[in-house]
Amino acid sequence: MTLNRRSFLGTGLALGAALSAPRAIGQAKPRVVIVGGGAGGATAARYIAKDSQGAIDVILIEPTRTYYTCFFSNLYIGGFRELNSIAHNYGGLASEYGVNVVHDWVIGVDRDAKTVSTAAGHSLAYDRLIVAPGIDFVDGAVPGWSTAAQNKMPHSWKAGSQTQLLKAQIEAMPEGGTFCMVAPPNPYRCPPGPYERISMVAHVLKERNPTAKILVADPKPKFSKMALFQEGWERHYTGMVEWLGPDFGGGNVSVDPDAMTVDIDGSVEKVDVCNVIPAQKAGHIAQVAGLTDASGFCPIVPATMQSRMDENIHVLGDATIAGDMPKSGFSANSQAKVAAMAVRAALTGSRAFPAKFSNTCWSLIDTDDGVKVGASYQATEEKIAKVDGFISQTGEDAALRKATYEESLGWYAGITADMFG
């Protein structure tokens, strides 16, 4: 993306000087800087601003003015949502909660000086830093593919123009054409996401292009809600989806974006659409800040979401190694509330209660056929551990599946309000 001039929304912070002035301890209000305005960062900004009632300065740095949620982006592909229904902006965080929203990229973190630097050339001091940059892709994960090829073979694993592009490509497929997905290895954002996407693509093709084929090359022998998805594909999209796990070469894949071919274990296939979802790591800035370990993700202290590398920094969401929690918007939102409480306790002495985490992932298989998997988690010293959970069952009746789908609509409205006010 092109970088816009720096821009400030909301409570009219004096530019430049005020932001970068060294902070005298004990004088000014404590300041929290948040990197990334997604499920983790936006929630943390709102909760800290709301609950500290002006006692803490909150600055949220996010390059984009419109945040497209990845959650429900598959439903947009399937024709169940409009694009603008998954678009959100930061106006409410600024005007209602007094969050200083800065549209800029963070390009460096000086942990000793406790400042961050931005692409527009600013330096901002913090008392606590929250890092929630989501994911980036591992270079070379799928031979032949790089982000330079993302217009020919979209990932659509960050929502917005990529999602639009993939939808347009699916709708333009020739009659009887082939859609191929290169599924990611663990760990990646949204464990059931690729398979919900397959369901939505099948839904579109069944209506528009019923002789088309869907091919999934998967390096994993098993995935979340597998039995539920396979049952649904068999029932709604009989014969359309071919899933190749590692036993059938699904883990040995390369692509040629110019030729639009996919090589699966030595057999080369010409395809019409190729959705490459590469292996993932924490958003680049987490690595620049020295918060990642060899896994490419950030180890954290479960009770507070503090980085194991730096007690003045909290890391949230997909960028973390969150023990048993999957990488999801629900998880990031849940972790953000724990971190917000810990940050307020540290900076203003407010009460902190024991950390409690939860997650539920809904997926839509076809019209009114929703399924879900969820769990609750508690912190042990070592990790965030799953202590309980539930999952939809195969063979459930239509009324229950419809109710599950409707529940997901309520969840979407709830979480986006919880993030953006």
Place this chain on the structure above:
Amino acid sequence: MRESFILALVLTLGGVGQGVAEETAQAIGDPEAGADVWILCSGCHQIGPDAEIGIGPPLSGIFGRRMASVEGFPYSRSMMRMGRDGLIWSLETLDAYIENPRVLVSGTRMGFEGLEDPTERADLLAFLREFSDKPSNIPEAAPTALAALPTLSDETLAIVGDAAYGEYLASECTTCHQRDGSDRGIPSITLWPEENFVLAMHAYKQKLRPHPVMQMMASRLSDEEIAALAAYFATLGR
């Protein structure tokens, strides 16, 4: 900053020494100690990425697996029946089976006497759990820890304790727990906030907390009696 960091930690841990409920989840057991117990199993069973059928079926991925579902293994008829009934290997079923195989599956072919020591079983289960699906990748995978606190209904939490009845019941507690709040090897429960007391007692009652004596004491108390004790100890000596 440093002080407030420590303050935050203390707050998060719930105020050490005040007798406030420790609310972190409990590990299943110690997987390293479990690796030693595994020696009892490894003559017949394999585990790990390349595990295959040996004298017994491979135990990678056992958590969440339907009983008798490894293809190609000649299970006993009892085990097959349980599999057909949809029984799943979980912490609870595995623990019962390892404690005494024939109690859970009467005609099992597994030639193992059973493991009486609950700590050894817990450690073994913690070891086995490391070789099954991770909930971070497959959210529906089996839990990896035990909840420290029970989830109580609003009705249970709303019961107003009868402190006078609590005083009567408390004589059983004060045999061990000092009324004056001193801690001589047995933690103080005097002046414990009511809700924490209620949660902790229900955690013992539901066997979420491991202490066998407390599990036994709590198992005999009704919800009203727990509330009464909580009300009594919360105000004791005030």
